Amino acid sequence: MGSSINSSNSEWWRGAVIYQIYPRSFMDSNGDGIGDLPGITARLDHVASLGVDAIWVSPFFRSPMKDFGYDVSDYRAVDPLFGTLADFDAMLARMHALGLKLIIDQVLSHTSDQHAWFAESRSSRNNPKADWYVWADPKPDGTPPTNWLSVFGGSAWQWDSRRRQYYLHCFLTEQPDLNFHCTEVQDALLGEVRFWCERGVDGFRFDACNHQFHDALLRDNPPASLASIDEVSTVRADNPYAMQQHLYDKSQQENLVFLERLRQLLDGYGAVALGEVGDENAPPVMAQYTELGKRLHLAYSFSLLTADHRAKHLRHQVETLDLALAPTGGWGCWAVSNHDVPRVATRWSDGKAPDTRRDRLWLALLLILRGSASIYQGEELGLPESEVPFELLQDPYGRTFWPEFKGRDGCRTPMPWQADAPHGGFTTGTPWLPVYGPHLPLAIDNQADDPGSMLAFSRALLHWRRTQPLLRTGGIVFFDAPEPLLWFERRDGNRSLQAIFNMGSEPVTLALREALVPLQGHPLAATASVQGNSEKRMLALAPYGVFFGTPANEEEGHS
Template sequence: MTAVSENVGVVDKDWWRGAVIYQIYPRSYQDSNGDGIGDLKGISARLPHIQALGADAIWISPFFKSPMKDFGYDVSDYCDVDPMFGSLSDFDGMIAEAHRLNVKVMIDLVMSHTSSQHDWFVESRSSRDNAKADWYVWADARPDGAPPNNWLSIFGGSAWQWDPTRMQYYLHNFLTSQPDLNLHNPEVQDRLLEVVRFWLKRGVDGFRLDTINFYFHDQQLRDNPALAPERRNAATAPAVNPYNFQEHIYDKNRPENLEFLKRFRAVLEEFPAIAAVGEVGDSQRGLEIVGEYTSGGDKMQMCYAFEFLAPDALTPERVIETQKAFSQAAPEGWACWAFSNHDVVRHLSRWGLDVVDRDAHAKQLAAILLTQRGSVCIYQGEELGLTEADIAFEDLQDPYGIEFWPEFKGRDGCRTPMVWDSRTAQAGFSTSEKTWLPIPVEHVIRAVDTQEGDAHSVLEQYRRFLAFRREHPALAKGAMETEPVQGSALLYRRILGNETVLCVFNMSQADVAIALPDGNWQALDGHGFDSHFENNELKLPAWGAYFARLA
């Protein structure tokens, strides 16, 4: 009789805790049909790259039907694939291939707003008394015809757009073509939760929730107060945007959201081992909101704020302050950290313009990110050490950049196509003569084929370090204790059960000597960084790192 393992059929509901999630921007990952735009079949073809990297899951930015005014974040049909990306059958095939490779799939849900071309909004704007008249946020003008309050759009100007059919304004926190849903209406909540079930039944393993703190608005439509100049932080919007001049307490961050997130979590619990991460877009109260949304075990499993997506230089002090602030704001919560994504300047450009050895810098930043307490998101191309592309104005696609050019160039510089093969046209991304965004020459020379097999490359270091992280569960799931900063040196411990791992980083361009904390430390290998000792002091080169286990 064959023995059956007790673990067969056991579902790990906590797979997300400490997971490495690889973000795919589908327009720019792989084009399978030669139209210059990435698609779902292209993602399926490149999944072995993600498996080889060592990621646990992928997060795919929106691929739903959309007029693409905001490149998929303006959804016109939540339950279908835009023909640009393929079909539902292609999506099912991608899910099957990912699961065959033991890679989980998370998709991006945009539930705060839809496209103005969504059937719901077309009906809602047709009259004041139709069945969906209250599915969006409508308001009468002030007596002088002005918008109902002072709320501003992240994409510039008023957050209110006049509609001549209803003779009312509708709310849009982003583009005028992205009207905000009215989640105060239970019917809207119910329909959105049906969307969640639709994709869960197709086999997705979780969701990334876009702008999760924008779901509800103040029903009294009260004006936002002004924000003192010294408190204006450009993390939520570029510094040139007056959006930063307000304290956004009425147009987002509303307490009613907590009950909806409980309803959302209850739907997730109907299925095995589903996880969700929420994007909290707020530069003043971000971590506080993360704490609220991840508390109690009945809302989000994890959230991320903008602390490590901000332009401020990454220093030892900032890493420690951010972790301490998170633990205070969200003692029950679990973070999901990212250094780059599809909305911000790539971190090697944000933090490394004056860095001489960019590869060494890229490798160290990867190690810092991958040893933080929390889960991790890696943005496509990050594993190649890609920097921000400089896109000419005539090639811009992003409406955000077009609006604020040239002070803010938008998000296209981090969205250029992935580079796979330096020897072929369009770097192996497409067979088209023209891609939706140009591919920079400086990216082509860093293509996957130029780095694969080179032990000194950024790509191989990512693979090596992800394997090292798997060998030491404390780095993925453990607690974190920080040590005093030593000049440019960042030190902390990750602790899980009987394992304590010391992580040491020289965050500078000069060699340094570092005194290790007391303890019987045994150096670990397999992580790809060099170090040596002199007179009982650890010597680390520029952008170096050291890892040891407490014996």
């Protein structure tokens, strides 16, 4: 069911589809209300049935859970909330039996403040790990050493009375940044990665990997322009983090050398590296980070995780990355949802009512773009963003910026497995976040046997994509088209496929540039039709319609 069409290929990741599991919310096996590794194992048949190549599992390591696992206190231990190392081994074995690869999340840029390394580092200025974190003296007036800001609001510096110094934290105060200028830190982190390589994982998703170095001279960031605050920032405009150009607190050139050391380690195990690049000018950083054979295998940014889904915007984001990657031979990975942003079914709805046609459109677009693709759990069901009342909110980010920003809990509520079971079949206890009522009719058991459901469509589209090799590796070229149309061609050698998407809620007609033969056999074929004669061919697209076609002069070969 889940076997990859190129599982024996060392470049299986190129054009692969990766399914992201947020373990707290996937499936709870023991009734404590929190999803766990045995719960994932019990539900792997569902993921395998989709036709994806790999699973990315968000952090399950020992953690105080201030940022729900992205604050690691022991890189080699499974947090008891999620199970044991034996549970991990069983999960990995089951994935491999189903033909699925496993990518685990590694948070190398920072640790929890409860990590033993930090406890030692903060104890004095002359202990063996004194330089393992980013410590700096205050300015003469006692203020922080730089103007750097935390992604989660406020200064990125926290005063520590034991050392009488500030430490850097680009995220929560409980997430102190490691000092990558210290070679011992690099060596220690490579050892943590090696531990999981030895356990047999197929790859790693490296969280915030462009945050791994800071400017050693501690220079202040300059202010951002007003235009960039609204257009290119990786955070909301009401977050002061958006008001700076982040020239010195991340994306430093020294990181390239460390990534080469990391790649050398991973190559020894055949493991793959997927990097998260949160940068206001992400494409050139991604191109450097994924330079062919040198550093990461592939990377993704936040470019399609915003609310802007105009065809013009989407084209600009894809073309900009493709242009940046071309000189380095790098590779991108696209995502339209993950555990950090509102679900795409709501984010790209323009406030309109739920519409399965729209959900099918975005999934088709994600799977046709050049690059690999990441699908977040529940997107195959068309789940909308959940509403979580303030009193039940868990995310510290949301509590800080409420009510203008409600945090990340709305995309993290539990998966609905059974429509009529308590808590959607996720747990027999009280779930850590409430199951969202409107999700229950979309539960997997309701959709599984319905040929018209979003789940049936997701399976059909994913399996069809596996029959189209050029979609995994072919190039991409865009054609001009008026809003709301997005028109591009995927080409590999003498084979090509043209794709035209109607991003709008009204039917549209378009004059074709050449005679195109509609591609049959895919689940969106009925949403578009070619009309007219050989001299004037018109394409009619239904609302949220999608057309796939090949030039009439190409020899037959698509199915």
